[in-house]
Amino acid sequence: MIEQLSVALLGANGRMGAEAVKAIDAAADLTLVAALGRNDSLESLVSSGAQIVVDLTVPESTEANVRFAVEHGMHAVVGTTGWDAGRLARLEELLADRPGVGVLIAPNFALGSVLASAFAAKASKYFESVEIIELHHPDKVDAPSGTAVRTAQLISAERTAAGVPSSPDATTTELEGARGSDVEGVRVHSVRLSGLVAHQEVLLGGPGEQLTIRHDSFDRASFMPGVLLGIRNVAAHPGLTVGLDGYLDLGL
Numbered sequence: 001m002i003e004q005l006s007v008a009l010l011g012a013n014g015r016m017g018a019e020a021v022k023a024i025d026a027a028a029d030l031t032l033v034a035a036l037g038r039n040d041s042l043e044s045l046v047s048s049g050a051q052i053v054v055d056l057t058v059p060e061s062t063e064a065n066v067r068f069a070v071e072h073g074m075h076a077v078v079g080t081t082g083w084d085a086g087r088l089a090r091l092e093e094l095l096a097d098r099p100g101v102g103v104l105i106a107p108n109f110a111l112g113s114v115l116a117s118a119f120a121a122k123a124s125k126y127f128e129s130v131e132i133i134e135l136h137h138p139d140k141v142d143a144p145s146g147t148a149v150r151t152a153q154l155i156s157a158e159r160t161a162a163g164v165p166s167s168p169d170a171t172t173t174e175l176e177g178a179r180g181s182d183v184e185g186v187r188v189h190s191v192r193l194s195g196l197v198a199h200q201e202v203l204l205g206g207p208g209e210q211l212t213i214r215h216d217s218f219d220r221a222s223f224m225p226g227v228l229l230g231i232r233n234v235a236a237h238p239g240l241t242v243g244l245d246g247y248l249d250l251g252l
């Protein structure tokens, strides 16, 4: 008899949620005990007996959802975007009073994407210039993507620690938005195009050369191994973990 983990899913009717229902149903060690949509009460999480709550909803609701889970002693695996520094700080404060509870905030569950961001951050201190282009389906509500924000933060931390100056840029006049958004000193350009799922390129430039690190999710199935990895490991990682790389041994 395989030991079962009881999982509740928030956002079950969405694009990611529908894929996650299939992935959890197909996993022999996981039991889906609740699958909630926008109009369902969070109270049913308590009666469902869920040990782990997976949040794949919308930026407006994710913080309240996770707060509810943590306050009721449930671990949370979160793929929803919108976790800025203020939200993360409030969550850490909440978790400090509940030392046994784990929360994973994963900007991207695709293992290739996690690796691409880590590789880009490592490479970035060896190049004068770095910019990010993220490309997504046109139904996406947030820009830039959570993945691009996270990648820019990793790059910025790596370059700052190594004392690398800002990417050179002589722009003095600009049509608003032409140079993208500035995320911790890294320019991020957002494309929304019919036919796409989720894609990102990190462009690294130096005298006479360019390195491009690209990742493509062609299908939301790409996110499911990471979702399952998060569910299976969150209880063993109490406190807050940002990025699936926190559960991997990347050795970088």
Ligand SMILES: NC(=O)C1=CN([C@@H]2O[C@H](COP(=O)(O)OP(=O)(O)OC[C@H]3O[C@@H](n4cnc5c(N)ncnc54)[C@H](OP(=O)(O)O)[C@@H]3O)[C@@H](O)[C@H]2O)C=CC1
Pocket (backbone or CB within 6 Å): 010, 011, 012, 013, 014, 015, 016, 017, 036, 037, 038, 039, 056, 057, 058, 059, 061, 078, 079, 080, 081, 082, 106, 107, 108, 109, 110, 146, 223
């Ligand atoms: N970490 C990762 O690897 C990935 C993360 N994402 C992120 O996940 C999130 C969801 O993406 P996606 O599935 O494409 O978006 P969708 O809009 O397809 O799905 C979101 C779903 O959440 C539902 N919802 C909204 N509020 C609540 C609530 N309070 N409780 C329960 N359900 C709610 C919506 O219901 P309704 O339809 O009624 O509005 C909708 O069905 C986004 O933030 C996206 O950026 C996406 C892909 C990968």
Ligand SMILES: O=C(O)C1=N[C@H](C(=O)O)C[C@H](O)C1
Pocket (backbone or CB within 6 Å): 081, 107, 108, 109, 136, 140, 141, 144, 145, 146, 147, 148, 197, 198, 199
């Ligand atoms: O909305 C999406 O689709 C995605 N959202 C996440 C993000 O904003 O980075 C992850 C992935 O890029 C797909």
